Amino acid sequence: MINVTDAARTILARNDRGGYTVPTDGLYPFQWNWDSAFVSMGFATFDIDRAYQELERFIQGQWNNGMFPHIIFHVPSDSYFPGPDVWQTDQCHSKKPLTSGITQPPVFGMALRFLYETVLATGRHDMLARTHTLFNAALRSHRWWLEARDPDKRGLVAILHPWESGSDNSPAWDEALVRVPTTTKTEICRQDTKHVNATMRPRNIDYQRFIHLVEVYRECQWDPIKQWSHAPFKIADVQMTAILARATADLIWMASQLNLSDALGELFTMHQLLINGLNSRWNQHIRGFVSLDLISGKDIEKPTQTCFIPLIALELDSYQRKFIQEEIERWCQGMVIGIPTTAPFSPDFESKRYWRGPVWAVINWLIADGLRKNQLKELATIIEGNTISVIERAGFCEYFDPITGEGLGGNTFSWTAAAYLVLRR
Ligand code: 2M8
Known part of the structure; x- marks a missing residue:
């Protein structure tokens, strides 16, 4: 019988397209931002050179203004919509490879620390120059985040498109999305529903809004200042802010390891701002952290996994710890597998539909990490196990039905394989 660790490595090898990894064959044929960061940590458990390569191929797509795009189109493929012809970012960012025009959660800095810790443990000092290059790219991207997505210095970074959040179809975005028009100039040729059952994917009306947003930003010529003022969808997202805050703490650690004292002051200021912003988002009713709709000015009081992600960046007080532990346990009650991405008692819960209930291994990985950081080791161990x-x-599926434990979405998924390798080690 094939060993599961070997099977996970085989998936990464199968999804390797020559130094970068696609999330899964067919459904997602390019390099995705946060997928690649998770994948690099998976590789680091057995092949540190390949782990570095994953991040190195990724930064080839970094924009001059520092942004890490959400998709890098290294080679053409017609099995995904929207492709480069819809994004049209090449008119403003002529560098190859072609990319999308929005971003995704900045797990990159967390990955870089993970890789560098592996380097230190194995004594591979020849990786220093490579580490410096990646560190500089990460620092530029963090600067972009603060300038482009928190111009008012709230300490909370905003998403301008649900795709940026990574939890694209979450009920957290429903109310804000209703305000986005469904009109599009682009013909929508969905490819995802050719690979996956349509009842598990976003609805057509959601796609119309997703593409409408792309068109608005394309008309802004992808200029961050214009985008900020024209955005019909603008949410100060606690999941994004928490990942950025944690990645900033990891860059602080890296800067001290690498004796980069020049970067330290700037990183400390960034970190403190983000921590203050996150702390201001505690919501006693939800018993977690909530995002803020910057257009309506309303708190987004939807019980989604987003509420627990700030644990990776914050030190909770004892009350918050207790509430969060109770809440996670409540969400998992009666489930074959937790943590559902939407609370099962919520009217928005759908156990099989994309980001509205199913369990993602990488989300569990993040939350377990946050629980450990906050002395909730027992619960973390249960979730990891x-x-x-x-x-x-169920196999290395994209996600899992919490009620049945069934594997859903794309098969042979890279970040699920990476999560397995990291959690199992
Ligand atoms: C999903 O998102 C893409 C758009 O980026 C899609 O649905 O077409 C999300 O699960 C996202 O978090 C993930 O990075 C991407 C690739 O796995 O797929």
Whole structure:
């Protein structure tokens, strides 16, 4: 019988397109931003050179203004919509490879620390120059985040498109999305529903809005200042801010390891701002952290996984710790596998539809990490153990039905394989 760790490595090898990894064959044929960061950590458990390469191929797509795009189109493929012809970013950012025009959660800095810790543990000092290059790219991208997505210095960075959040179809975005027109100039040729059952994917009306947003920003010629003032969708997202805050703390650690004292002051200021912003988002009713709709001015009081992600960056007080532990346990009650991405008692919960209930291994990985950081080790161990077991039972699927434990979405998924390798090690 094939060993599951070997099977996970085989998936990464199969999805390798020559130094970068696609999330899964067919459905997602390019290099995705946060997928690649998770994948690099998976590679680091057995092939540190390949782990570095993943990030190096990724930064080839970094924009001059520092932004890390959400998709890097290294080679053409017609199995995904929207492709480069819809984004048209080449008119403003002529550098190859072609990319999309929006971003995704900045797990990159967290990955870089993970890789560098592996380098230190194995004594591979020849990786220093490579580490410096990646560190500089990460620092530029963090500067872009603060300038472009928190111009008012709230300490909370905003998403301008649900695709940026990574949890594209989350009920957290429903109310804000309703305000986005469904009109598009682009013909929508969905490819995702050719690979995956349409009942598990976003609806057509959501896609119309997704593409409408792309068109608005394309008309702004991808200029961050114009985008900020024209955005019909603008949410100060606690998941994004938490990942950025944690990645900033990891860059602080890197800067001290690498004796980069010049960067330290700037990183400390950035970190403090983000921590203050996150702390201001605690919501006693939800018993977690909530995002803020910057257009309506309303708190987004939807019970989604987003509420727990700030644990990766914050030190909770004892009350918050207790509430969060109770809340996660409540969400997991009666589930074959937790943590659902939407609370099962919520009217928005759908156990099989994309980001409206199913369990993602990488989300569990982040939340377990946050629980550990906050002295909730027992719960973290349970979540990690359950994640490993569901993958062993159902395979390396994109996500899992929390009620049945069934594997759903794309198969042979790279970040699920990476999560397995990291959680199992
Ligand atoms: C999903 O998002 C893409 C758009 O970026 C899509 O649905 O077409 C999300 O799960 C996202 O978090 C993930 O990075 C991407 C690739 O796995 O797929």
